[in-house]
Amino acid sequence: MTNSSNFSAAVQRLNKLLSKVMSGMRPPENLTVSEWADKKRRLSAESSAEIGQYRVSRTPYLREIMDAFTDPKVRRLILVSSSQVGKSELENNIIGYIIDQDPSSILFIHPTTIDAKEYSKLRIAPMLRDTPVLRRKVSPSKSRDSGNTILQKTYPGGILTMCGSTEAHALASKPIRYVIGDERDRWAQSAGKEGDPWKLAMARQITFYNAKAVEVSTPTIKGDSAIADSFYEGTMERWCVKCPHCGEYHDIDFFKNIRYESEETMVHGKAQYKVKNILYLCSGCTCTSTEAEIKRQPAKWIAENPDAYQRGVRSFWLNSFVSPWASWESTILEYLYAQGDTAKMQVVYNTRFGQLWENRGDTQDPESMLKRRETYDAELPEGVLVLTAGVDTQDDRFEYEIVGHGHFGETWGIEKGVIMGSPDDPATWDSLDMMVFDRVLRFKDGLGLKVSMSFVDEGGHFTSQVRQRCRDRIRKKVFCIKGAAGPDRPFTDAPKKMKIIIGNRYKGTCWQYQLGVDSGKQMIMDNLRVEAPGPKYCHFPLRDDYGLAYFNGLLSEHLVPEGKIRQRWVWEKIPGHERNEPLDCRNYAMAAFRVLPVNLDAKDRQLKKARGKAVDAPVAAAPPPPRPKPKKRGDALDRYYNEW
Secondary structure (H helix, E strand, O other): OHHHHHHHHHHHHHHHHHHHHHHHHOOOOOOOHHHHHHHHOEEOOOOOOOOEEOOHHHOHHHHHHHHHHOOOOOOEEEEEEOOOOOHHHHHHHHHHHHHHHOOOOEEEEEOOHHHHHHHHHHHHHHHHHHOHHHHOOOOOOOOOOOOOOOOEEEEOOEEEEEEEOOOHHHHOOOOOOEEEEEOHHHOOOOOOOOOOHHHHHHHOOOOOOOOEEEEEEOOOEOOOOHHHHHHOOOOOEEEEEEOOOOOOEEEOOHHHHEEEEEEEEEEOOEEEEEEEEEEEEOOOOOOEEOHHHHHHOOEEEEEOOHHHHHHOEEEEEEOHHHOOOOOHHHHHHHHHHHOOOHHHHHHHHHHHHOOOEOOOOOOOOHHHHHHOOEOOOOOOOOOOOEEEEEEEEEOOEEEEEEEEEOHHHOEEEEEEEEEEOOOOOHHHHHHHHHHHHOOEEEOOOOOEEEEEEEEEEOOOOOHHHHHHHHHHOHHHOEEEEEEEOOOOOOOOOOOEEEEEEEOOEEEEEEEEEEEEHHHHHHHHHHHHOOOOOOOOOEEOEOOHHHOHHHHHHHOOEEEEEEOOEEEEEEEEEOOOOOOOHHHHHHHHHHHHHHHOOOOHHHHHHHHHHHOOOOOOOOOOOOOOOOOOOOOOOOOHHHHHHHHO
C-alpha cells in the first residue's frame, strides 16, 4: 500500500513537471494582445475599481496600440499619455500575453528600484494571481523552488526581470528579447557610469531578429523629454474623434477645443470654482457638442508620419479627454485650482492635458494674466488718451485688437474680436469699418474716441487686395504692414510705396510699413512683466474676449537659442499655444502707436477741456516748421500722407 502511494505521488510530480515542460512547447494561439486580454485577462482589486473580466471596449483607443505589439513589422512601440487612460493596463496586457502566448525573457525597467518593487507588488503580482492562465504558469512566491521574487518572475520559456534605470548591471548583461520602459521621462540620465539606460537595454536585443521594445510615459518638460523624442521618431498618431456635425476627425486639445463657463467665489480668502456649460468646439466647422456626444462618437488613430511604420516604429499620443474615468469637469477644475502655482500647473499639463510643460523662466504665464484682469466701468477706462488697432489677416477672417494708450507706455486692452469673411470681400471690410476704423468708443461720461491709426497685416494670399483696401482708407489712417523677423530689425521704419497689382493689372500704389516684429514681441513681453499699474503696465478687462484663449495666444512664443549658435536667439511657438494671432494683433497695434504723430500731453488737455475741467497752460514751445508744399507731380495718396 505504501509502495503504491509513493508510486502515485511520483507519477503526479512527473505529470506536473511534464505539464510545465509541454506548456512551454505548445504553439501559441492565433491571438492579438487585445483578443488575449478580452479572452483571458482579469482585473484585480488592487489596481482597478472594475474588478473582473478585462474589456478592451472600455478603452477602445488602446486596442490598436496593443495589437501593434503583435504586428511582426513593428519593433518599437511608443505611448505618450496623460494619467487615467489605462496605460499601465497596456503594459500588463503585453506582459501577460508574452508569458502565456509567446514566452521569452522580458526586461521591465522603471525609473527607480523602489518604483519597480511597488509596481510588482501592486500590479504584476495581483495580475498573476487573478488571471488563471498566468497563475498556472508562474509559481507563487511562497514556494521554495518557484524562482519567484519581487523583482523576478520565472515561467516556462522565460523570465520577467524588473529593475530601476540606474542598475547598469541589470541592463548590460544577458540577451533579452522584450524590453519595456515605464515612465521614461523620469529615468536617470545615466545608469551609473555606463551611459544612457535605454541604449544599454536596447543593446541586449541585438541577437533577436524578433525583438520588440515598448516605451510608455507621461510627458514632462519640452526639450528634456525622452518619450517625446521617441514619439517623433515614430508614426506620430493621435486619437481623433469624429465631429457629429461636419464628420471631420480631430484630436481634442484643451486650449483649442474645450469651452466652458466658470464661477469663482472666495471662501476664507481661497478661490472656489464651479464649472458649467462644458462644450467641445470643432476645429473644422466650429460647431459645439457635449462631452457625452463626443465620447459616443466614432474615433480613430491618425498618423502624422505614417512612413515610420516601414521602419517598424509606431508612436501614439493620448490625453485624458478620451478617458472613461476622467470627466472633462474634473480636468477643468484641476486646471482652475492650479492657476498661479507653476508646480501644480505642470502636473495638470502633463497628467491631464497630456502636454509637455514649457519652462518659461521669468516669463508670465496665461493663468497669472487671467487673475490680473479688471472690471472697466465703461468701454474706455480713465487713463486712455488715444486708440490704435492691429489687424491680423487670415484666409477666412480678420482678427483685431483695439488698444488704448496712456502716459509713459501704460496700455489698456479695449477689445479683441474676429470678423469672419474673405479678405477680398468688400462686405468683410465694411464690417471692419463698423467695428474698428469708424467706431466711436466712449468713456463713462459719454465722451468718445475713434481709433487714430490702424495697421493691417498684408501677409497671406490676399496681399494686393489688402493693399488696395488700405489705400482706400488712408484718410482713416489705415495702413498695410509686413512683418519681418530678426533681432536686428528696428520695430518701425519709414513707410515704403508698394505697387497694387490685381489680376495682372496695375491699380496704383499704397504705403506699406515694414515692422521688426521680434523687437515688438520683446517690448510686449517686457511690459507684461510690469506688475503694478503705472508706466508700461498692461491692463486687461474682465471679459470673455480676454479669456484664456487670448492669453494663450498673447504668450504663445518665447525666445530660444537658434541651433548651435548660442549667441543668436529666435522667437518660437510654445507647445499648446499654437494660435498666436493675439500676439500679432497686439504687436501691430503697438507699432501703429509708435509711428502715430500724437502729443499725449496735448491730447490729455483736450479731453479735460471737453469735460469742462481746468487745464494748465502748455509750456511755450517753438512753432513747428512749415509743412512743405506738396509737389505738383504725384497722386493724392502722396499729398495726403505728406500732410498728416
